[in-house]
Amino acid sequence: DARVTQTPRHKVTEMGQEVTMRCQPILGHNTVFWYRQTMMQGLELLAYFRNRAPLDDSGMPKDRFSAEMPDATLATLKIQPSEPRDSAVYFCASGTGQGSYEQYFGPGTRLTVT
Amino acid sequence: KNQVEQSPQSLIILEGKNCTLQCNYTVSPFSNLRWYKQDTGRGPVSLTIMTFSENTKSNGRYTATLDADTKQSSLHITASQLSDSASYICVVSEGDTNAGKSTFGDGTTLTVKP
Numbered sequence: 206d207a208r209v210t211q212t213p214r215h216k217v218t219e220m221g222q223e224v225t226m227r228c229q230p231i232l233g234h235n236t237v238f239w240y241r242q243t244m245m246q247g248l249e250l251l252a253y254f255r256n257r258a259p260l261d262d263s264g265m266p267k268d269r270f271s272a273e274m275p276d277a278t279l280a281t282l283k284i285q286p287s288e289p290r291d292s293a294v295y296f297c298a299s300g301t302g303q304g305s306y307e308q309y310f311g312p313g314t315r316l317t318v319t
Numbered sequence: 320k321n322q323v324e325q326s327p328q329s330l331i332i333l334e335g336k337n338c339t340l341q342c343n344y345t346v347s348p349f350s351n352l353r354w355y356k357q358d359t360g361r362g363p364v365s366l367t368i369m370t371f372s373e374n375t376k377s378n379g380r381y382t383a384t385l386d387a388d389t390k391q392s393s394l395h396i397t398a399s400q401l402s403d404s405a406s407y408i409c410v411v412s413e414g415d416t417n418a419g420k421s422t423f424g425d426g427t428t429l430t431v432k433p
Contacts, residue, residue: 209362248363248408248423261420296362306351306370306412310362 207231209311211297217317223285226314228297229278234309236302237280239265239272242313243293251295254280255302287318321346323411325424333432336399340427342392342409354383354394355408357426363408366394399431 210229218224230237239251252262257274265272269291271283284291294315298308323344332338344352351370355363367376367383369392375384380397396403409424 247425248410250421250423298362306353306368307365308353310364313362 207309209297209299209309211295211311211314213314214312215315215317217319218287219319220288221286222318223283224287224291224316224318226282226295226297226316228280228282228299228311230280230297230299231309232278234299234301235277236300236308237274238298238300238308239280239282240296240298240310241293242296248296251282284316287316289318292316292318321411321413321420321422323409323422323424325407325409325427327427328425329428329430331430331432332399334399334401338396338399338429340394340396340407340409340429342394342411342424344390344392344409344411344422346390346411346413346422348413349387349390350412352383352385352392353410353412354381354392355410357406357408359405366407396429399429401431401433404429404431 212227236255238253240248242248251265252272254274274280294313296310296313298310300308326341353368354366356366357363366378366381369376369385382395385392406426406428408426410421412421
């Protein structure tokens with residue numbers, strides 16, 4: 206069955222290193238979301254795309270985070286340089302955007318920055 | 320400021336019992352309200368989605384209600400099962416389709432004991 210996939214599932218890195226997380230949305234979905242979840246903040250929307258164009262990235266720290274959709278089957282979230290406070294689970298979700306409010310979440314990438 | 324408040328923060332019930340989770344919001348303009356179930360270590364899974372004109376929606380043993388006048392929603396779980404142990408997150412969105420601005424509640428952690 207169709208699912209959102211994310212890689213890697215787990216990532217441990219040292220402070221200052223670059224981290225790239227990848228997401229493959231469900232085929233045919235034209236809306237992609239990036240979320241971050243921590244115990245302290247809960248789920249936060251970082252950015253979302255429609256038809257590969259960024260519509261809102263106001264939730265994302267601009268100085269170190271960047272999100273792109275090189276093509277319709279791949280979304281990336283990059284952190285450079287990473288900091289310990291970036292440790293969280295990062296979720297990607299996709300949806301059809303055709304009058305539907307449904308979002309399908311991936312399994313997440315658990316990032317630990319030491 | 321848009322807010323979504325969920326109560327209780329955590330809940331423990333015995334298998335087979337019913338329970339009700341609450342969600343109060345101040346999001347405006349209202350577009351839709353979604354309830355998600357999130358198992359430990361997994362991404363959220365949509366349970367129900369309600370728009371302004373809907374005041375109840377069911378998904379198996381889960382029934383959500385919406386009172387747009389008082390800006391309150393509830394999620395009722397009937398005949399609870401051990402597999403219902405999870406975090407339940409209320410999300411309220413403004414704007415269009417399945418994008419727009421979303422405000423997340425902090426979730427209610429439900430534990431079902433045998």
